Amino acid sequence: TFVHGPAMKTNLVQTLGLDLRDAARITAIPYGAPAPNNFPQVHSLEARQALGIPSEGPLLLAFGTLRKDKEFPLMLRAISRASNWKVLIAGPEGDMPFSEIEALARELGISDRVFCRSGFIPSEEQATFFGAADAVAGLYSPSVRHESGTSQLARSFLKPIVVSGPPDIEAYVQNEGVGWTVPGRTPESLVETLHL
Numbered sequence: 001t002f003v004h005g006p007a008m009k010t011n012l013v014q015t016l017g018l019d020l021r022d023a024a025r026i027t028a029i030p031y032g033a034p035a036p037n038n039f040p041q042v043h044s045l046e047a048r049q050a051l052g053i054p055s056e057g058p059l060l061l062a063f064g065t066l067r068k069d070k071e072f073p074l075m076l077r078a079i080s081r082a083s084n085w086k087v088l089i090a091g092p093e094g095d096m097p098f099s100e101i102e103a104l105a106r107e108l109g110i111s112d113r114v115f116c117r118s119g120f121i122p123s124e125e126q127a128t129f130f131g132a133a134d135a136v137a138g139l140y141s142p143s144v145r146h147e148s149g150t151s152q153l154a155r156s157f158l159k160p161i162v163v164s165g166p167p168d169i170e171a172y173v174q175n176e177g178v179g180w181t182v183p184g185r186t187p188e189s190l191v192e193t194l195h196l
Contacts, residue, residue, distance in 0.1 A: 003027075008168055041158065042131030050128050053088065053115050060087045060162070060194070061133035063121070064150045065094040071139035071164065071185070072101055078190035080108040085194055087137075090117040090129050130157035135194070138173075139182065140165030154179070162193055 003009050003026060013023045048055050062075060066089070079087050089101055098118050105114040121129060130136070136154035138161045151169060154161045161179030163169050173179045182193050 006168065040127045042127045044131060044134075047128045047131035051088070051115070051117070051132055053086065053132060057084050057086055058134040058194075059132055060085060060135050060137055061129060061159070062087060062089045062091075062137040062139075063126075063129060063153065064091045066091060066096040066098065066101070067094040068096050069141040069143070070096075071141065072096065073104060074164075074185065074187055074190060075137055075139055076101070076104050076108055076110065076114065077187035078194065079113060080110045081187055082191045082194050086113040086115065088115045088117070088129065088132060090121055092120045093118060126153065127157065130154065130159055133159055135160045135162050135179070137161075138163035138165075138169055138179075139185075139190075140169070142166065142185070162190070164190075 003012055009023075009026050012018075012026060016022075018026075042050075045055050048059070053059065060075070060079070062070070062072070064070075066072070072089070075087065079085050089098075098116050101114070101116060102111070105111045117129075130153065136150060136159045138151045138154070140163075142165045151161050151163065151172070155176075155178050161173055162182060163173050163179060164182035164185045170181045173181055180193050182190050
C-alpha cells in the first residue's frame with residue numbers, strides 16, 4: 001500500500017487498527033504531479049477574459065469540491081483584508097453549498113471580488129481556470145489526512161500553492177519549493193503570505 005506522506009500513513013494505521021507487521025507494508029511516497037509539458041498552458045489575460053474576470057490585480061484560485069474541511073471562511077476573511085486580491089472558487093458542491101460562500105462574501109463586502117463557478121470542471125477546461133490564477137489555495141483543516149489533487153494540478157499548471165493544514169501537504173510545498181505555507185492559519189497570516 002502506498003500513501004502520500006507519513007501523516008497519511010499514521011492515519012491509515014490508526015483507522016484500520018493495523019499491527020506493526022502490516023503497518024511496515026505501507027510505504028509513504030512523495031507527492032507527484034504530471035509534467036507541465038503534458039498540460040496546455042493558457043495565458044492569464046486569455047483565461048480571465050474567457051471566465052469574465054477582470055484582468056487587473058492578483059487572483060487566488062480555490063479549485064475542487066466545496067467541502068467544510070477547506071478553509072473558505074479563512075480565505076474570504078483574508079481576501080477582505082487584501083484589497084488588491086480576488087478569488088475564483090470553482091468546482092461542484094459537496095457538504096458546503098455556494099450559497100454559504102456568497103453569503104459570507106456579501107457580509108464581508110467583497111462580492112465584487114469573489115467569482116464562483118459551480119459544477120464539475122472537465123479536464124479539458126482546467127487549463128483556463130489555472131491559467132487565470134496567480135496562486136492556488138490549498139487551505140484545509142489540520143485534521144485532513146488525504147491527498148490534495150488540486151495541489152498536484154497547481155504544480156502541473158506551474159502555479160504556486162498557498163497551503164495550510166495537513167502536515168504532508170505543508171511538507172511537500174516546503175520541500176519542493178512550489179509555494180508557501182500559512183503559519184498560524186489566521187486571516188492575517190494568509191494576508192502576509194499573499195503579500196510575499
